[in-house]
Amino acid sequence: MYVTSEPEDASRLYVVGKGGTIRLIKGGELQSAAFLDITADVYQSNDLKEERGLLGLAFHPQYASNGRFFVYYNTRSRTIALREFKRSESNPDQAVPQAGQEEQQRNTLFSFPVLVGNHNGGMLAFGPDGNLYVGVGDGGGSTSDPDPDNNGQNIEVKYAKILRVDVNNHPTAPAGNVPGGDPYVWDYGLRNPWRFSFDRCRGDLYIGDVGGRLFEEINIEPRGQGHKNYGWSVTEGGTCLQEDQATSCDSPTITPPVFAYDHDSGDGSVTGGYVYRGSRIPALRGKYLFGDFETDRVWMLTWKDGVATPRSSLSQDLGSENTIEGLASFGEDAAGELYIVSYGGGSIFRIDPE
Numbered sequence: 326m327y328v329t330s331e332p333e334d335a336s337r338l339y340v341v342g343k344g345g346t347i348r349l350i351k352g353g354e355l356q357s358a359a360f361l362d363i364t365a366d367v368y369q370s371n372d373l374k375e376e377r378g379l380l381g382l383a384f385h386p387q388y389a390s391n392g393r394f395f396v397y398y399n400t401r402s403r404t405i406a407l408r409e410f411k412r413s414e415s416n417p418d419q420a421v422p423q424a425g426q427e428e429q430q431r432n433t434l435f436s437f438p439v440l441v442g443n444h445n446g447g448m449l450a451f452g453p454d455g456n457l458y459v460g461v462g463d464g465g466g467s468t469s470d471p472d473p474d475n476n477g478q479n480i481e482v483k484y485a486k487i488l489r490v491d492v493n494n495h496p497t498a499p500a501g502n503v504p505g506g507d508p509y510v511w512d513y514g515l516r517n518p519w520r521f522s523f524d525r526c527r528g529d530l531y532i533g534d535v536g537g538r539l540f541e542e543i544n545i546e547p548r549g550q551g552h553k554n555y556g557w558s559v560t561e562g563g564t565c566l567q568e569d570q571a572t573s574c575d576s577p578t579i580t581p582p583v584f585a586y587d588h589d590s591g592d593g594s595v596t597g598g599y600v601y602r603g604s605r606i607p608a609l610r611g612k613y614l615f616g617d618f619e620t621d622r623v624w625m626l627t628w629k630d631g632v633a634t635p636r637s638s639l640s641q642d643l644g645s646e647n648t649i650e651g652l653a654s655f656g657e658d659a660a661g662e663l664y665i666v667s668y669g670g671g672s673i674f675r676i677d678p679e
Contacts, residue, residue, distance in 0.1 A: 326341045326342065326343050326378070326379065326380060326447075326653050326654060326666065326668070327340070327341040327380075327381065327382060327653070327654045327656060327666060328340050328341070328654070328656035328664050328666055328673050329382060329383075329384070329656050329657065329658070330657075330658035330659045331384055331388050331389065331659060332384055332385075332386055332387075332388055332389070332659055333388075333389050333659055334389070334659055335658040335659040335660040335662070336351065336352050337349060337350070337351050337352075338350040338351075338656075338658065338664075338673070339360060339382060340666075340673060341379055341380070341381070341382050342379065343369055343378035343379055343380075344364050344367060344369045344378060344379065345362065345363045345364035345365075345366070345367030345369065345378065345379045345398070346359040346361065346362050346363075346364060346379070347359060347360045347361040347362075347379075347382060347396075347420070348360060349418055350673075351418065356418055358418070358419065360418065360419060360420055361396070361410060361420040361422075362422075363379070363396070363398070366398075366400055366401060366429070367379050367398050367399065367400070367401070368399045368400060368401045368403065369399070370399075370442065375442045375443050376399075376442075376443055376444070376445045376447065376462075377399040377439070377442060377445060378398065378399060379396060379397075379398040379399075380397050380398055380399070380445060380446070380447025380448075381395075381396065381397035381398075381446075381447040381448050381449040381459075381460075382394065382395070382396050382397075382449060383395050383449035383450055383451055383457060384451075385451070385492065386451050386455060388412070391411075392411045392412030392413075392414070393409060393410075393411055393412075393492070394409070394410055394411075394412070394420075395407060395408065395409050395410070395434075395449055395457060395492065396408055396410065396449075397446075397447050397448075397449050397459065398447075399439060399445065400436065403438065403439050404436040404437060404438055404439060405436060405437055405438075405439055405445060405461070406433055406435075406436040407433070407434045407435055407436070407449075407459060407490070408429070408432050408433050408434065409432045409433075409434065409492070410423065410432070434490060434492070434495050434496075435483075435509075437483055437484075439464075440464030440465050440474070440484070441464060441465025441466055442465055443462070443465040443466075443517075444462030444463050444464055444465045444466070444516065444517040444535075445461070445462050445465075445517075446459070446460035446461040446462040446517060446518055446519065447460060447519070448460040448518065448519065448520050448521050448597075450521065450522060450523060451523075452489070452523055452528070452530070453523060453528035453548060453549075454499075454549065455491075455493075456489050456490060456491050456492075456499050457489070457490045457491075457492050458487055458488065458489055458490075458511065458521070458523075458530075459487070459488040459489075459490060459509075460486075460487055460488075460515075460518035460519070460520075460521055460532075461483050461484055461485065461486050461487075461488060461518075462484065462485065462515070462516065462517035462518070462519075462535075463476045463477050463484050463485035463515070463516055463517065463557065463558070464476055464484040464485070471516075471537050471538070471557075471558040471561075471566060471567075472485070472516070472557060472558035475558070475569065477513065477514045477515065477516065477556075477557035477558045477559075478513070478514060478554070478557075478558070478559065478569060478571050478572050479506075479513075480503055480505065480506030480507065480510050480513055481506045481507055482506075482507060483507055483509065483510070485513060485514065485515050485516065485557060486507075486509075486510050486511070486512060486513050486515065487510075487511045487512040487513075487515065487518060487521070487530075487532070488507075488509040488510060488511060489501075489502055489509060489510075489511035489551070490509055501551065502551070503551070503552050511551045511552070512532075512546070512551060512552070512553045512554075512555065513553075513554055513555070514553075514554040514555040514556045514557045514559075514579065515532070515534050515544075515555050515557055516534055516535060516536065516537060516557040516558070516561070517534065517535040518532050518533070518534050518535075518597075519533060519534075519535050519594075519595070519596060519597065520533050520596055520597035520598070520654055520655065521533065521597050522597065522598065522599045522600070522655075522657065524599075524600040524602070524613075525600070525602050525657075525661060526600070526602050526611075527548060527600075528548035528549070529545060529546060529547055529548050529600075529628070530545070530546040530548070531543065531544075531545050531546075531597060531598075531599075531600065531613055531615075531628075532544040532545070532546070532555075532597060533595045533596055533597020533598070533615055534555065534557070534582070534595065534597075535594050535595055536561055536562060536585075536588075536593075536595070537558075537561060538561070538566075539561050539562055539564055539566075539587060539588070540561050540562025540563075540564065540582075540585040540586065540587055540588075541562070541585065541586050541587075541588075541592065541593070541594065541595035541617070542555070542561075542562055542582035542584070542585050542595065543582055543583055543584040543585070543595070543597070543613075543615060543626075543633075544580070544582050544583060545583040545628050545633070547631075553580045554572070554576075554578045554579050554580060555579070555580055555582070556579045556580070556581065559572045559573070559574055559576075559579065560574055560579060560581070562582060562585035562587075563581040563582060563585060583628060583633045584626060584633050584636060586636075590620075591619060591620050592617040592619055592620050592622065593617070593618075593619040593620075594617060594618040594619050595615065595616075595617055595618075596615060596616045596617060596618050596652050596653065596654060596655065597615050597655070598613065598614040598615040598616065598655035598663070599613070599614060599655055599657045599663055600612065600613045600614075601613075601614060601661065601663055602661035603660055603661035603662040603663065604660065604661070605662060605677065605678050606676070606677075606678045609625070609676075611627060612625040612626070612627055613625060613626050613627065613628060614639065614655060614663060614676075615655070616645070616652045616655070616665070617652065618651055618652050618653065618668075620646065621640075621645050621646050621648075621649040621650070621651070621652045622638065622640045622645060622646060623638070623639045623640050623643055623645045623652070623665070624636040624637065624638055624639060624640075625637055625639055642679075643665075643676065645665070648667070648670075648672075648674065649665060649667045649670065649674070650667050650668065650669030650670040651667060651668035651669040651670075652665060652666070652667070652668075653666045653667070653668035654666040656673075662675060662676070663675070663676045664676070
């Protein structure tokens with residue numbers, strides 16, 4: 326479902342398995358024992374469009390010294406949980422298991438009910454401010470009845486949001502979140518922010534928001550701004566879906582996407598990626614790579630001075646449509662090099678120079 330590395334060690338890759346394991350690839354070799362195995366507590370659906378399972382992983386910026394990391398998953402008690410774990414002091418290739426319900430509760434930052442089953446979000450990433458950002462979908466529903474509970478425009482709930490959490494002072498919410506609602510809300514009006522990332526050079530936030538009937542969205546937020554309403558379910562891709570009592574389609578509070586694409590060519594589920602900041606492919610530096618789960622196509626665009634260049638295809642160069650079986654995620658290691666996760670094929674691909 327996802328791949329990442331420790332903040333300071335690109336030689337150690339961690340692969341998130343939907344069923345509840347995190348596997349370690351050290352120096353290019355898959356280790357036999359799982360780094361973390363929480364399958365007993367994870368509720369998994371075999372249908373990716375329901376998403377349910379272990380969905381997100383983020384290492385604390387000071388992981389090398391404190392060993393702290395965070396996971397986001399569906400529990401067997403039908404909740405979504407954000408939970409903290411620690412690396413073993415005696416064996417850095419293993420996490421410390423959490424025994425018993427009391428210890429699990431002590432290490433749970435928050436949990437909330439699963440509503441329908443899809444649109445769970447799941448991305449975790451530390452921002453340039455040192456806080457943990459959490460993507461949560463709107464709770465699910467059909468395309469004919471978008472956001473039936475109007476979670477997108479309700480700042481009092483965690484659904485359909487980017488949340489911002491100070492893991493060093495939890496449960497105290499960090500200053501500067503959206504006032505007047507749930508204390509952890511940073512952005513709202515998102516249908517299912519399946520994958521997002523921070524540009525490690527500039528600190529801007531790039532969000533891939535999975536669409537419903539009409540459009541897939543890329544939303545880009547300048548560093549530190551927050552408080553954005555990305556429109557769901559009043560708008561999708563900048564197109565009016567429905568007026569509601571709180572927000573009209575032409576409301577100045579709505580921030581339209583920087584880029585949106587329709588489903589006419591078979592694409593239908595955006596997978597947000599990363600701005601390339603590695604050293605192996607200089608021509609890609611500063612380019613934002615993203616793709617689509619349905620077709621396995623990969624594109625890039627550049628965002629500068631508030632304007633996005635037209636997207637260009639990388640699918641042929643990468644051979645992505647012939648090698649990937651469900652583009653579940655991109656990944657970035659500590660050196661800024663990028664990876665692609667193939668859900669159906671169970672493979673991890675690194676993007677290398679020709």
